[in-house]
Amino acid sequence: MRGSGALLGAAGLAGFLALCEAVPRLGVVDADYFPPAARVGDALLTELGDRSFWTALGDTLTGWALGLSIAVTAGVLAGVVIAVVPHLRELTASTVEFLRPIPSVALIPLAVLLYGTALRSVLLLVVYAAFWQVLVQVLYGVRDVDPVAEETARSYGLGTWARGRYVLWPTALPYVMTGVRLAASVALILAVTAELVIGAPGLGARIAVAQTSQAVPEMYALIVVTGLLGLLVNVGARTVERRALAWHQSVRGEVTV
Amino acid sequence: MLDVRGLRKVYEASGRHVEAVRDLTFTVGAGELVCLVGPSGCGKTTLLKCVGGLLAPTAGEVLLRGRRVTGPPPGLAFVFQEYGRSLFPWMRVGENVELPLRQKGLPRSRRRELVAGALRSVGLSDASGAYPWQLSGGMQQRVAIARALAYEPDVLLMDEPFAAVDAQTRADLEDLVRGLWRQRGITILFVTHDIDEAVYLGERVVVLSASPTVVREELKVDLPDPRDQLTTRVEPRFAELRTRVYRQIQAAKRSAEPGPRGAVEKDTDAPADQAPSAT
Amino acid sequence: MSRALLRLSYALALPAVLMAVWWLASADSTNVYWPPLRTVLKTFPDVWTPGRLRADVVPSLLRLAGGYLTAAVVGVALGTVIGSYRRVRSVCEPVMEFLRAVPPPVLVPVIMLFAGIGDTMKVLVIASGCVWPVLLNTVEGVRAVDPVLAETARSYGVRGVARLKDLVLPSASPQIFAGLRQALSVGIILMVISEMFAASDGLGFTVVQFQRGFALPEMWTGILVLGLLGFLLSVLFQVVERRALGWYHGRRAVGRRPGGRS
Numbered sequence: 001m002r003g004s005g006a007l008l009g010a011a012g013l014a015g016f017l018a019l020c021e022a023v024p025r026l027g028v029v030d031a032d033y034f035p036p037a038a039r040v041g042d043a044l045l046t047e048l049g050d051r052s053f054w055t056a057l058g059d060t061l062t063g064w065a066l067g068l069s070i071a072v073t074a075g076v077l078a079g080v081v082i083a084v085v086p087h088l089r090e091l092t093a094s095t096v097e098f099l100r101p102i103p104s105v106a107l108i109p110l111a112v113l114l115y116g117t118a119l120r121s122v123l124l125l126v127v128y129a130a131f132w133q134v135l136v137q138v139l140y141g142v143r144d145v146d147p148v149a150e151e152t153a154r155s156y157g158l159g160t161w162a163r164g165r166y167v168l169w170p171t172a173l174p175y176v177m178t179g180v181r182l183a184a185s186v187a188l189i190l191a192v193t194a195e196l197v198i199g200a201p202g203l204g205a206r207i208a209v210a211q212t213s214q215a216v217p218e219m220y221a222l223i224v225v226t227g228l229l230g231l232l233v234n235v236g237a238r239t240v241e242r243r244a245l246a247w248h249q250s251v252r253g254e255v256t257v
Numbered sequence: 258m259l260d261v262r263g264l265r266k267v268y269e270a271s272g273r274h275v276e277a278v279r280d281l282t283f284t285v286g287a288g289e290l291v292c293l294v295g296p297s298g299c300g301k302t303t304l305l306k307c308v309g310g311l312l313a314p315t316a317g318e319v320l321l322r323g324r325r326v327t328g329p330p331p332g333l334a335f336v337f338q339e340y341g342r343s344l345f346p347w348m349r350v351g352e353n354v355e356l357p358l359r360q361k362g363l364p365r366s367r368r369r370e371l372v373a374g375a376l377r378s379v380g381l382s383d384a385s386g387a388y389p390w391q392l393s394g395g396m397q398q399r400v401a402i403a404r405a406l407a408y409e410p411d412v413l414l415m416d417e418p419f420a421a422v423d424a425q426t427r428a429d430l431e432d433l434v435r436g437l438w439r440q441r442g443i444t445i446l447f448v449t450h451d452i453d454e455a456v457y458l459g460e461r462v463v464v465l466s467a468s469p470t471v472v473r474e475e476l477k478v479d480l481p482d483p484r485d486q487l488t489t490r491v492e493p494r495f496a497e498l499r500t501r502v503y504r505q506i507q508a509a510k511r512s513a514e515p516g517p518r519g520a521v522e523k524d525t526d527a528p529a530d531q532a533p534s535a536t
Numbered sequence: 537m538s539r540a541l542l543r544l545s546y547a548l549a550l551p552a553v554l555m556a557v558w559w560l561a562s563a564d565s566t567n568v569y570w571p572p573l574r575t576v577l578k579t580f581p582d583v584w585t586p587g588r589l590r591a592d593v594v595p596s597l598l599r600l601a602g603g604y605l606t607a608a609v610v611g612v613a614l615g616t617v618i619g620s621y622r623r624v625r626s627v628c629e630p631v632m633e634f635l636r637a638v639p640p641p642v643l644v645p646v647i648m649l650f651a652g653i654g655d656t657m658k659v660l661v662i663a664s665g666c667v668w669p670v671l672l673n674t675v676e677g678v679r680a681v682d683p684v685l686a687e688t689a690r691s692y693g694v695r696g697v698a699r700l701k702d703l704v705l706p707s708a709s710p711q712i713f714a715g716l717r718q719a720l721s722v723g724i725i726l727m728v729i730s731e732m733f734a735a736s737d738g739l740g741f742t743v744v745q746f747q748r749g750f751a752l753p754e755m756w757t758g759i760l761v762l763g764l765l766g767f768l769l770s771v772l773f774q775v776v777e778r779r780a781l782g783w784y785h786g787r788r789a790v791g792r793r794p795g796g797r798s
Contacts, residue, residue, distance in 0.1 A: 012627035106762035109747035230637030
């Protein structure tokens with residue numbers, strides 16, 4: 001069944017590519033705006049042979065990875081502090097709810113003024129957007145702690161540290177992983193966006209250059225690259241999540257059996 | 258009213274055959290209350306789903322009033338064991354009961370009347386505006402029963418409806434079913450794994466073997482009517498019947514081929530469109 | 537009463553402290569990039585006059601609404617079809633995974649090719665970015681209809697439109713709303729970006745104009761307006777969601793209560 005699913009998926013992908021080839025060739029849309037898949041493929045191969053493409057890819061990945069690491073570290077730390085220190089949760093709730101939905105792109109003008117096209121511009125946007133994803137998930141996770149488990153731990157005289165280690169952390173871990181997964185894709189979106197809009201070096205800036213110089217197939221090729229990158233990030237994050245949680249569940253299974 | 262003839266059901270998945278039901282033949286007369294009882298995992302749910310037209314049998318047939326069942330027939334209502342999952346949580350109790358009636362295309366005034374009547378019959382007149390999840394388990398199962406009643410079925414299929422409620426609620430619900438059956442003259446096919454319940458409720462008890470299922474014995478329950486939780490259950494005749502069914506079931510369990518029982522049990526509960534290998 | 541007071545003071549304490557810190561820290565600021573909060577707040581009413589709200593905020597909101605609603609309708613409709621048929625799902629899955637993974641802002645240059653730089657472009661950009669979270673969540677939600685509920689509906693002859701309206705869509709609605717929520721934040725981002733790229737009005741355009749003209753207090757008010765807008769839209773969304781999913785939250789609360797039914 002799994003096999004037939006993969007087969008259908010491959011067929012779907014092939015159909016999609018064929019459609020992208022046929023639509024401009026048949027003149028349904030203008031081939032200047034939407035080049036056939038083969039021409040985009042050619043452009044992609046040319047890009048892959050270009051050293052500056054790899055530099056741009058490296059820039060984008062650097063901004064993404066650095067921003068994500070900062071956001072995850074800060075998010076987890078902030079979340080745990082808020083959860084552990086009494087009353088901090090109630091005190092911060094309204095502020096978190098206010099700051100979280102603020103679109104990080106609102107900070108673009110500020111980033112441009114402060115850092116110009118430097119990496120720090122990208123980091124500002126990436127960290128701001130990804131931080132809230134992690135923090136909110138950590139807070140959800142902490143809230144999900146089973147009151148019975150908490151009471152049990154207390155009644156056996158476990159201290160704050162031990163309760164954090166054996167009750168809080170295992171409960172919150174799945175949420176933390178979800179937060180990291182969401183943050184990873186948001187971070188990529190913001191990294192590319194910052195490059196595209198601000199002009200910080202990276203794939204986004206390369207797309208902007210291709211656009212202004214009317215290099216349409218190259219532009220599509222670069223967009224395909226960002227899509228593949230996003231796909232890799234999603235799949236990778238999901239795999240890491242599943243691994244981490246499989247370990248987590250098997251440990252719990254052993255305890256309960 | 259209801260004829261089951263040579264029913265057989267084999268689940269097939271990735272080259273593996275699991276025979277849940279081998280060969281079942283029995284009938285239920287109009288207005289009769291028949292209990293099917295068998296060891297756990299004996300394919301009772303499979304059987305009931307075939308009767309209700311939710312599953313297509315591999316061989317044999319089910320006839321309702323002489324007509325062959327190929328899909329869920331009108332005039333037949335189903336009460337599932339999982340009350341928590343068979344009521345629509347986004348609809349209030351009244352809407353839940355009304356849903357099948359809207360499907361029947363009844364006018365609004367008639368629907369109102371039927372909903373109110375059904376809820377009154379199960380003692381839940383006040384709960385019409387509540388959401389199912391605001392009610393206790395027993396009350397939720399009453400709502401499911403009310404929904405079946407409002408549908409005005411000729412035949413009511415009940416799949417271990419009281420397996421998941423506590424003992425006291427269960428006794429109340431048993432009496433409720435007996436009462437409704439006497440009042441409304443519906444034909445009821447009631448599946449249970451509880452021997453006492455089968456004997457207490459049924460006019461007739463059909464004892465099934467372990468999977469692959471066949472009929473081991475049919476026996477008439479000649480207990481007086483109306484039945485009563487206190488007096489009926491202490492009658493010597495009740496004890497006799499109970500013992501007899503119990504022996505049959507024990508024998509059924511012993512004679513069952515040693516096999517992957519767990520797997521078989523899961524298979525029989527698998528939803529119609531899902532292959533057993535999924536578990 | 538005193539409990540409500542306590543809650544209120546909890547909610548207001550930190551924001552008040554933060555504002556105070558900002559106010560004091562920036563009070564004597566001579567750094568042009570960080571104008572004193574006093575100046576920013578004083579500039580605010582001068583910049584965001586009713587006329588400007590009409591000229592810049594309203595067009596932005598209309599574009600957002602147009603794109604977002606289009607995405608919601610298309611996403612739910614397509615997602616319902618794809619989620620209902622296993623084969624269709626298998627065929628579409630890899631392509632959808634790829635298209636979803638494309639960072640939505642890179643769609644701006646593509647759609648500019650087709651639709652120029654007018655309102656159509658912006659609405660299309662917003663719609664094509666918002667549609668994926670809605671679509672994929674709808675597929676998941678539709679797929680996960682409880683089998684017992686599905687059999688109940690079948691045994692009572694609920695099919696066709698009624699099945700969709702009374703079973704499939706309500707059962708998928710918590711997932712659909714999760715998708716709509718994600719789509720909302722994507723939508724706001726795209727609204728701002730598409731206006732920064734090419735526009736003659738709108739919030740994104742105005743803020744970038746201020747930045748380019750080194751009108752820094754004005755730029756700060758623009759950032760505040762964008763933040764406020766994001767916050768207000770999220771509150772509005774929550775109100776709608778609480779309404780629509782009252783049953784879902786109620787049931788979860790019952791399940792969560794110690795000793796409650798699961």
